[in-house]
Amino acid sequence: MLVTRGRNPSASEVITQLVLNKELRGRVLITLGMLLFVRLGIYIPVPGIDREAFKEFIQQGGQLIGFLDIFTGGGISTLGIFALGILPFINASIIIQLLTAALPQLEDLQKNEGEAGRRKISQITRYVALGWGLMQSLVFALILRQYAIESLSETAFVFQTAIALVTGSMIVMWLSEIITEKGIGQGASLVIFLNIVATLPKALSSTIEKAQTGDRNDVFGIIVLLIVFLITIVGIIFVQEGARRLPIVSAKRQIGGTALLPTRQSYLPLKLNAGGVMPIIFASALIFLPITIANFTKNPLLIQAASALNPSSANPWPYAITFFALILGFAYFYASLTINPIDIAANLKRGGVAIPGVRPGSATSKYLSGVQNRLTLLGGLFLGSVAIVPAAVERATNVQTFQGLGATSLLILVGVAIDTAKQVQTYVISQRYEGLVRQ
Numbered sequence: 001m002l003v004t005r006g007r008n009p010s011a012s013e014v015i016t017q018l019v020l021n022k023e024l025r026g027r028v029l030i031t032l033g034m035l036l037f038v039r040l041g042i043y044i045p046v047p048g049i050d051r052e053a054f055k056e057f058i059q060q061g062g063q064l065i066g067f068l069d070i071f072t073g074g075g076i077s078t079l080g081i082f083a084l085g086i087l088p089f090i091n092a093s094i095i096i097q098l099l100t101a102a103l104p105q106l107e108d109l110q111k112n113e114g115e116a117g118r119r120k121i122s123q124i125t126r127y128v129a130l131g132w133g134l135m136q137s138l139v140f141a142l143i144l145r146q147y148a149i150e151s152l153s154e155t156a157f158v159f160q161t162a163i164a165l166v167t168g169s170m171i172v173m174w175l176s177e178i179i180t181e182k183g184i185g186q187g188a189s190l191v192i193f194l195n196i197v198a199t200l201p202k203a204l205s206s207t208i209e210k211a212q213t214g215d216r217n218d219v220f221g222i223i224v225l226l227i228v229f230l231i232t233i234v235g236i237i238f239v240q241e242g243a244r245r246l247p248i249v250s251a252k253r254q255i256g257g258t259a260l261l262p263t264r265q266s267y268l269p270l271k272l273n274a275g276g277v278m279p280i281i282f283a284s285a286l287i288f289l290p291i292t293i294a295n296f297t298k299n300p301l302l303i304q305a306a307s308a309l310n311p312s313s314a315n316p317w318p319y320a321i322t323f324f325a326l327i328l329g330f331a332y333f334y335a336s337l338t339i340n341p342i343d344i345a346a347n348l349k350r351g352g353v354a355i356p357g358v359r360p361g362s363a364t365s366k367y368l369s370g371v372q373n374r375l376t377l378l379g380g381l382f383l384g385s386v387a388i389v390p391a392a393v394e395r396a397t398n399v400q401t402f403q404g405l406g407a408t409s410l411l412i413l414v415g416v417a418i419d420t421a422k423q424v425q426t427y428v429i430s431q432r433y434e435g436l437v438r439q
Helices: 011-020 022-042 051-059 062-071 087-102 104-112 114-147 154-182 187-213 216-241 278-286 289-297 300-308 317-338 341-350 362-397 406-438
Strands: 243-250 253-255 259-261 266-271
Touching: 022 154, 022 187, 022 406, 051 114, 087 104, 087 114, 087 154, 087 187, 087 278, 087 317, 104 114, 114 154, 154 187, 187 278, 187 406, 216 362, 216 406, 243 362, 266 362, 278 317, 278 362, 278 406, 289 300, 317 362, 341 362, 362 406
Parallel strands: none
Antiparallel strands: 243 266, 253 259
16 A cells, blocks of 8 residues: 555544534444444343342452453443353454464455455354354353242253343344444444443442542552553554555656656555554453353363463463463464555556565565564564553552453553544545545
């Protein structure tokens, strides 16, 4: 993608477009409407459960339950039909994208079949999400059976609860796809964004209460944590916005018989974090897969692995190292999906454009691959550090604002906000250029 200097739309221009542009206004309203439905589903209760008894279980659940509750916007603690939220779809997306890199048939569908291939991939992802959601629903129903009201048989309760939960999960997936196709932003990311925002008031109020009632050590810990979080936000913005601009030159144009005029100077931007916020979301979801599978299979090795990966365990290092490695791995994985050096080099050569000092063709491809690998390593290491360090500070200060997942929450919040704002800006710019063409 070639980029020349241009002016980003101002805030007033974006607001004007939101008010005057019917299509953009419609997209925003669709997005808000679908997100409202997602929130309402959280409060539609799953029937047949003793909620007072389950409330005690939630309070003793520690960081694992806290993580799941954050990603579902309180769906776990309220036991709504949307309790599983978007997690089955996220897990299915992880599985399909990994299989796409491993299976030539799926890779061909994604890269060579165009829009029809991508629709086929989406359909396969939905089926996998349904299967995964059914498995998670059964696991959750088996956990909840000890809190079932006495009038229901165990079999009837498990069946009823599993059907309610998997149906709710599929509805959330459908609503998120509507946002992606007809709204603004990436639907699954916005659902997670909304769920995290919904848990903020409770988390912040508990932190303020601790600051008011605690001793000096508690107050000092909260101040330190807030400073770390502010630094984290700056770091997130740096990683999300950072890019290496490679200067490119195009063939000179001959005017008349002798004069040579260079084309307008351009550059090729390679992002520091090509995957955006998705490496964090996928790493957060994937690290808890062993827990789901262990609960379903009762395999001793998986149970041991799940225990080691619990962020609230006495030894946090297995969780921290695994989480860091997953973030780094998904950063590389998404960079490989987003950027294809061979295609970029071919397009540059076809357009008579070259990178100064680098021969067109395979040499350009190798150069771009090397630059992107170095950028991804730097961005992945920084992203992993930003995710791990605040959690370590939370443990050290004993201020568990987000149940040990404050950094992950911040990364997702800031990342999704930046990505969505960019999509709105892109839409406004496209409308501006369409207006110029019509004139």
